[in-house]
Amino acid sequence: xxxxxxxxxxxxxxxxxxxxxxxxxxxxxxxxxxFDLPEGFASRLSGQKVERLxxxxxxxxxxxxxGEVLLMHLGMTxxxxxxxxxxxxxxxxxxxxxxxxxxxSNPKHDxxxxxxxxxxxxxxxxxxxxxxxxxxxxxELPAHPLMRRLGVEPLGPALTPEYLAQHAAGKARxxxxxxxxxxxxxxxxxxxxxxxxxxxxxxxxxxxxxxxKKNGVPAAHTAALVESVRAVLKESIAAGGSSLxxxxxxxxxxxxxxxxxxxxxxxxxxxxxxxxxxSVRRIVQSxxxxxxxxxxxx
Numbered sequence: 001x002x003x004x005x006x007x008x009x010x011x012x013x014x015x016x017x018x019x020x021x022x023x024x025x026x027x028x029x030x031x032x033x034x035f036d037l038p039e040g041f042a043s044r045l046s047g048q049k050v051e052r053l054x055x056x057x058x059x060x061x062x063x064x065x066x067g068e069v070l071l072m073h074l075g076m077t078x079x080x081x082x083x084x085x086x087x088x089x090x091x092x093x094x095x096x097x098x099x100x101x102x103x104x105s106n107p108k109h110d111x112x113x114x115x116x117x118x119x120x121x122x123x124x125x126x127x128x129x130x131x132x133x134x135x136x137x138x139x140e141l142p143a144h145p146l147m148r149r150l151g152v153e154p155l156g157p158a159l160t161p162e163y164l165a166q167h168a169a170g171k172a173r174x175x176x177x178x179x180x181x182x183x184x185x186x187x188x189x190x191x192x193x194x195x196x197x198x199x200x201x202x203x204x205x206x207x208x209x210x211x212x213k214k215n216g217v218p219a220a221h222t223a224a225l226v227e228s229v230r231a232v233l234k235e236s237i238a239a240g241g242s243s244l245x246x247x248x249x250x251x252x253x254x255x256x257x258x259x260x261x262x263x264x265x266x267x268x269x270x271x272x273x274x275x276x277x278x279s280v281r282r283i284v285q286s287x288x289x290x291x292x293x294x295x296x297x298x
Contacts, residue, residue, distance in 0.1 A: 002074050004058060004154065004187030005236035010080060011055045017082050017120050018050045018062060027113035034075060034132040037112075044135055045070065045114075057150050057186035061141075068135045071146070075130025083121040150186040154229050159185065161211075161218035161226055168211040175211070176204030177286050185229070190288045191264050192232050198263045198272075199228035203297045204290045205283075235260065263291040271296060 002010075026042040038044065049065035062070040106125075112133065114122040124131070136144055151167075152158035167184055179185060179193045188196075197204050202221060211222045239260065262272040267282040271293040278295025 001076055001189065002058065003189035003192055004055075005192070005233055007058050007060065007074065007187070008055050008237055009240060010074070011053055011060055014060070014080060014082070014122070015053045017116065017122060018114075019053050020050065021120075022047060022049045022117040023114055024117045025115040027115070029111050029113070033111060033126060033129045034073075035134070037133060038135040041133070041135065044068070055187075056147065057153075057182060058189075059146065063138065067138055069138055069141050071134045071136055071144075072124075073132050075126060075128065075132070077128045078124065078126040078131035081123045081125065083123070084119065149183050151182060151184040152186065154185050154188050155233055159226060159229070161222040164222055164226065165212035165216060165218040168208040169216055171208035173208055174204060174285055175202060175206050175208050176290050178208035179229075180286075180288070188229065188233075190290075191261075192229070192236065194264045194291050195232045195262060196225065196228040198292060198297060199232060200225040201273075201297050203294070204285065204292050206298070263293065266291060 023045045024047075026045045028037060028042040031037060044066075045064075048068075050070075051063045051065055054061040054063070058073065060072040060074075062072070064070060106127065109125045109127045110123050111126055111129070112124040114124075116122065124133075134146075141147055152163060164184075168178060171178060176193055176197060179188060179196070180190060182188075194204070200221060202225060211219055211225070213219055263280050266280040269280050270276075271278040271280065273293070273296050276293060276296045278293045280291055281294050283290050283292075
C-alpha cells in the first residue's frame with residue numbers, strides 16, 4: 001500500500017496536469033472499483049475545473065469548481081499514467097508520467113480515463129481494484145467517514161511532542177501500532193514507522209505510554225521521535241518514494257528511498273548504527289511486519 005511520500009509525489013506530478021484544468025470528457029469503463037463509482041460519475045466531472053489538488057493522509061483530493069471534491073485512493077495496485085497527446089507516435093508526446101504500483105499496466109485494467117481540456121489524458125489503471133474514487137460535496141468533506149477521524153499530518157505543524165504525549169498517555173499498546181494508527185498520525189504507514197523508530201532508537205515493542213511522563217508532559221525521547229518522523233518522510237519524498245511495486249514518478253525514474261532503508265526488509269542484516277553489533281530482526285505486530293534492531297532500539 002503506498003504511504004504518504006508516494007501519494008505526495010503522485011500529487012505533485014499530477015498537479016501540473018490536473019490543477020486549474022477542466023475535464024473535457026471522462027471515460028468510465030466499469031461501474032465499480034473497490035466501491036461503486038458515484039452515480040453519474042462521468043457526467044458530473046465533465047466540464048468541471050480542478051481548482052486545486054491536495055493530499056490528506058493517503059488520499060488525493062481534487063477540489064472542483066462545481067462544489068464537489070473528487071476523492072481518490074490508489075489502493076494496492078492503482079496507477080496513473082499521463083499522456084500529453086492521445087494516439088501520438090512521438091515518445092515525447094506520449095508519456096509524461098507513470099505513477100505505478102502494479103508490476104504491469106495491462107490496458108484491460110484502465111478503468112477511468114480523464115481527457116483534459118488542454119489535451120492531456122490521465123488514465124487510472126488498477127488490476128486488483130482496491131483503489132476507489134468518490135464525489136463528496138465540499139461542505140460535507142470534514143465530516144465524511146474517511147476524513148473525520150484522521151489524525152494530524154506528520155509534516156504539518158500540529159505534530160508536536162505535546163500532541164503525541166497527550167494521545168499516548170496511558171496507552172498500553174505497542175508504540176509501533178500507536179504511530180501507524182491513522183487516527184493519531186495520518187498517512188504514516190508501516191515502512192516509515194519502522195524507519196523513524198530506528199532513527200529515534202526506540203523499540204517498536206515499548207508501550208505508547210512511554211512517550212509521556214507521569215505528569216503528562218512529553219518524555220525526552222518524544223521530541224527525537226517527532227524529528228525522526230519528519231526527516232524520514234522528507235528524505236523519502238526527495239528520493240522519489242520507495243519502489244516496492246515499480247513506483248515511478250514524473251520523469252519516469254523509479255523512486256530510490258528503499259536503497260536507504262536502515263531496517264525495513266533487512267531481516268538478519270547488521271544494524272546500520274556505527275558500533276552496534278546487533279542485527280535486524282523481524283516480528284509481526286497487528287498483522288504487519290516490523291523490522292528493528294533489538295540491541296540499540298530500547
